[in-house]
Amino acid sequence: MRVGFWPPVYGNWIISTDPTTRDASFEYTKRVTLLAEELGFDTMLLAEHFMNPVDPTLSQLDAWSTAAALAAVTERIEIIAAVKPGFRAPGVIAKQAADIDHICGGRFAINLVSAWWLTEFEMLGAPVLAHDDRYARSEEFLEIVKGSWTHDSFSYSGEHYQVHDATLVPKPVQRPHPQVYIGGESDQGRSLGARMADVFLINGRPVHEIDEIIRHVTRLAAGHGRHPGFGMSAFVICRDTEAEARAELERLVELRQLDLKGYDTEVVMLRTVIPGAKSLGTNGGLAAGLVGTPDQIAERIGEFEQAGIETLLIQFHPVLEELERFGRQVLPLLTRSAP
Numbered sequence: 001m002r003v004g005f006w007p008p009v010y011g012n013w014i015i016s017t018d019p020t021t022r023d024a025s026f027e028y029t030k031r032v033t034l035l036a037e038e039l040g041f042d043t044m045l046l047a048e049h050f051m052n053p054v055d056p057t058l059s060q061l062d063a064w065s066t067a068a069a070l071a072a073v074t075e076r077i078e079i080i081a082a083v084k085p086g087f088r089a090p091g092v093i094a095k096q097a098a099d100i101d102h103i104c105g106g107r108f109a110i111n112l113v114s115a116w117w118l119t120e121f122e123m124l125g126a127p128v129l130a131h132d133d134r135y136a137r138s139e140e141f142l143e144i145v146k147g148s149w150t151h152d153s154f155s156y157s158g159e160h161y162q163v164h165d166a167t168l169v170p171k172p173v174q175r176p177h178p179q180v181y182i183g184g185e186s187d188q189g190r191s192l193g194a195r196m197a198d199v200f201l202i203n204g205r206p207v208h209e210i211d212e213i214i215r216h217v218t219r220l221a222a223g224h225g226r227h228p229g230f231g232m233s234a235f236v237i238c239r240d241t242e243a244e245a246r247a248e249l250e251r252l253v254e255l256r257q258l259d260l261k262g263y264d265t266e267v268v269m270l271r272t273v274i275p276g277a278k279s280l281g282t283n284g285g286l287a288a289g290l291v292g293t294p295d296q297i298a299e300r301i302g303e304f305e306q307a308g309i310e311t312l313l314i315q316f317h318p319v320l321e322e323l324e325r326f327g328r329q330v331l332p333l334l335t336r337s338a339p
Helices: 026-039 063-073 090-103 118-124 131-150 187-196 207-222 242-255 294-307 319-329 331-337
Strands: 002-005 043-046 078-083 108-112 154-157 162-166 179-183 199-202 229-235 311-315
Touching: 026 063, 026 319, 043 063, 043 311, 063 078, 063 090, 078 090, 078 179, 090 108, 090 131, 090 162, 108 131, 131 154, 131 162, 131 187, 179 187, 187 199, 187 207, 199 207, 207 229, 207 294, 294 331, 319 331
Parallel strands: 002 043, 002 311, 043 078, 078 108, 108 179, 179 199, 199 229, 229 311
Antiparallel strands: 154 162
């Protein structure tokens, strides 16, 4: 099992405007990243937003400039930057990704996100497309990025993009190209991931719901001669006792804001498997059930690994302290139980 984390690019992962919970500075993210690398985390995912989704008046780190900066100060950890077609040109992303891959010596990856947040698109004056059209644009976007990475001269003519004799020098360090992570809950998302993802990302959910997704995407991918890996997101609360973990859950629920500005809480706040509790985090949050003691959490992660999950991307709050707790108390258990 590869284990990664979500840096606090907009301050926290409980979705709160409480001033005691917020630090969206680069210095904080750098500090957390260097600690994660020291503790043995394998990867990290920088979410891409151009305005803070918790509150537009609050700070927000840019994923790609942050990725470049972290690439220069880390030595081992994989750095994944999310990218949303519609906000950035594919040829520009291909170039930036290749350069960051050189800065970090071949440790960069991208997470293609067929973005949905209307407020952000309207703020930036970006084209707003229907759901299926967003995925069609994403496929064209990625065709150009991969083509630029792997061809000396690349041309492309599609509905959304046209590229003429594009060149990219130097090519990425990784061959044939940096890894591409893609997620998606819809049929279009699964189909795009099957055709183009190196790692297909699943929103956190109970382990018994994983099998259908993995089998479906695997079957679709096999039709294209492909075999992607699978990753999953989850929010983790780890304590010495289960009672302490549940108490911390209730504390965080109290800090969570319900009157978010401009963000669709129905999409973000996915359900939890803990009876009577509200969800925390994004991309599945607590639905994977990783709340409890180190042994309980390690056992549940092992169940996900048995189900086919190879990469776990974790949200913590507060990020620094909880990442360190997980790194010192849970990661060693995962290492000992690895096949």
